[in-house]
Amino acid sequence: MEHEPRTRALLTTLKRVAGAFKADGVPFALSGGFAAFARGAPPSRHDVDFAVLPEDAERALEVLAKAGLTPADTVEDWLVKAHDGDVLVDLIHSPSDLPVTRAMLDRATPLKVDSVHVPVLDATDLLVMRLRAFTEHECDFAGPLVTARALREQVDWEQVRVRVRGSPYALAFLVLLGGLDVISREESGMPHEAPQYAAGHLQQTLAEDPRTAEQGIRVRVVGEDVYLSGEVSCPRRRLKVVEVAEETMAGYRVHDELSVVRMDGPIREERLP
Amino acid sequence: MITVAAVGDVHLDEEMRGRYRERLGRLADDADVLLLAGDLTKHGTVEEGRVVAEEFRGLPVPVVAVLGNHDYQSDAQDKIAETMRAEGITVLEGDAVALDCAGGRLGVAGVKGFGMGFSGKCASEFGEPEMKSFVRHSRDAAERLREAFKSLDTELTVALTHYSPVKDTLVGEPPEIYPFLGSYLLAEAVDTAGAHLAVHGHAHKGTECGLTPGGVRVRNVALPVLGRPYGVYRIQD
Numbered sequence: 242m243e244h245e246p247r248t249r250a251l252l253t254t255l256k257r258v259a260g261a262f263k264a265d266g267v268p269f270a271l272s273g274g275f276a277a278f279a280r281g282a283p284p285s286r287h288d289v290d291f292a293v294l295p296e297d298a299e300r301a302l303e304v305l306a307k308a309g310l311t312p313a314d315t316v317e318d319w320l321v322k323a324h325d326g327d328v329l330v331d332l333i334h335s336p337s338d339l340p341v342t343r344a345m346l347d348r349a350t351p352l353k354v355d356s357v358h359v360p361v362l363d364a365t366d367l368l369v370m371r372l373r374a375f376t377e378h379e380c381d382f383a384g385p386l387v388t389a390r391a392l393r394e395q396v397d398w399e400q401v402r403v404r405v406r407g408s409p410y411a412l413a414f415l416v417l418l419g420g421l422d423v424i425s426r427e428e429s430g431m432p433h434e435a436p437q438y439a440a441g442h443l444q445q446t447l448a449e450d451p452r453t454a455e456q457g458i459r460v461r462v463v464g465e466d467v468y469l470s471g472e473v474s475c476p477r478r479r480l481k482v483v484e485v486a487e488e489t490m491a492g493y494r495v496h497d498e499l500s501v502v503r504m505d506g507p508i509r510e511e512r513l514p
Numbered sequence: 515m516i517t518v519a520a521v522g523d524v525h526l527d528e529e530m531r532g533r534y535r536e537r538l539g540r541l542a543d544d545a546d547v548l549l550l551a552g553d554l555t556k557h558g559t560v561e562e563g564r565v566v567a568e569e570f571r572g573l574p575v576p577v578v579a580v581l582g583n584h585d586y587q588s589d590a591q592d593k594i595a596e597t598m599r600a601e602g603i604t605v606l607e608g609d610a611v612a613l614d615c616a617g618g619r620l621g622v623a624g625v626k627g628f629g630m631g632f633s634g635k636c637a638s639e640f641g642e643p644e645m646k647s648f649v650r651h652s653r654d655a656a657e658r659l660r661e662a663f664k665s666l667d668t669e670l671t672v673a674l675t676h677y678s679p680v681k682d683t684l685v686g687e688p689p690e691i692y693p694f695l696g697s698y699l700l701a702e703a704v705d706t707a708g709a710h711l712a713v714h715g716h717a718h719k720g721t722e723c724g725l726t727p728g729g730v731r732v733r734n735v736a737l738p739v740l741g742r743p744y745g746v747y748r749i750q751d
């Protein structure tokens with residue numbers, strides 16, 4: 242395959258780094274734009290990213306220095322960097338506060354990148370990492386959209402949705418993918434039912450399910466969050482209500498704002514005239 | 515002068531066994547009678563009915579109960595009532611009991627009651643058979659309460675229901691569900707009889723105190739409303 246000179250330079254660096262890690266037994270996986278490239282996306286034009294374990298980051302940098310790269314200073318605490326000429330190599334170990342794990346590296350599959358075999362991050366891990374990286378200042382969807390389209394068959398979107406839950410940017414991106422039919426509405430996390438109906442159905446379920454039989458639970462659905470409030474008769478019942486709600490509202494976050502009926506107030510006599 | 519203790523919606527099951535009874539130690543000092551305003555079980559099973567019977571048996575004051583909608587959930591209401599009666603608890607459903615108390619005789623007329631709504635905003639016996647039977651059940655309950663009162667000759671009388679006779683004690687519940695929480699026909703029966711007090715349960719999020727149009731005190735004694743083991747009301751003629 243013919244590549245433009247910039248891509249050629251990046252690929253040369255990629256192979257040099259992968260070779261050095263292999264030779265020294267540093268566990269790693271190709272990440273970022275070139276991982277997407279290895280999985281079928283267009284080639285990246287920026288830098289070369291690898292995932293390494295947090296505890297291996299320093300050693301990995303030494304290995305690269307030995308191979309002729311120049312370690313670079315970084316202020317970030319989630320990656321280390323090295324230069325190979327004008328190509329920048331990022332060794333990412335704790336993206337978005339979620340350390341790279343051995344399981345993640347084990348999930349990586351060896352794929353051919355420009356004629357050599359390199360372990361490449363699992364497509365789901367890759368997407369999760371990419372989506373979790375969105376911040377207030379870094380939320381350009383254009384690049385990730387290309388990646389998502391290219392990798393959509395390889396990604397477990399259900400899992401992506403669960404793993405990016407904490408990020409409103411990521412959830413917005415998934416809604417966008419749903420709207421563009423890149424993924425299905427279910428995968429995008431768009432509720433099947435309008436929330437007001439979901440709340441009504443859950444309320445009836447809580448009254449009718451023999452495990453709960455609670456008539457007075459208030460249910461509010463806001464986005465992906467379900468809020469339960471009201472009083473239940475005992476602590477175990479409270480757990481049951483949450484259990485039934487979580488079953489009924491799979492994919493939502495259930496918030497327990499219930500309270501248990503109290504009967505320990507002081508007895509007082511009222512004199513009726 | 516007679517003092518009435520009352521509570522509803524204790525919603526007992528096996529797991530709650532003994533938890534409520536341990537709160538009843540002072541009952542004899544507090545009251546002449548204990549009224550149970552229905553929803554004594556969670557699902558109305560025979561087993562739960564047994565827990566109720568054992569929780570309230572052998573108390574130092576007479577115990578008079580009506581059942582609530584939860585006690586009907588498993589179609590075992592008759593068996594539950596039977597189990598409770600076997601333990602000396604009076605279970606009313608459209609009838610009354612006269613009790614000899616230290617301060618005089620007290621008549622308790624009891625019925626579960628039903629929904630239907632309140633004056634001006636209530637269902638009527640019109641349309642589908644389901645609607646008709648809904649309203650008919652409510653009318654029938656009120657009628658039976660009326661009849662129950664008629665059988666009493668005591669000076670002091672109390673109405674015991676599960677459903678509410680008035681809206682006052684429902685405040686806190688969403689207004690949209692008031693028609694499922696009570697019926698004004700119950701209040702009419704209470705007023706006709708000139709009762710001294712009406713206690714009910716069912717509206718867990720309601721308010722304790724209310725008044726019938728005729729001026730009879732109404733108390734919502736649902737346990738979640740009370741937040742204490744039972745309400746204590748002293749009544750005099």
Ligand SMILES: [Fe+2]
Binds near residue numbers: 523525553582584717
């Ligand atoms: Fe209840």
Ligand SMILES: [Fe+2]
Binds near residue numbers: 553582584676716717
């Ligand atoms: Fe009830």
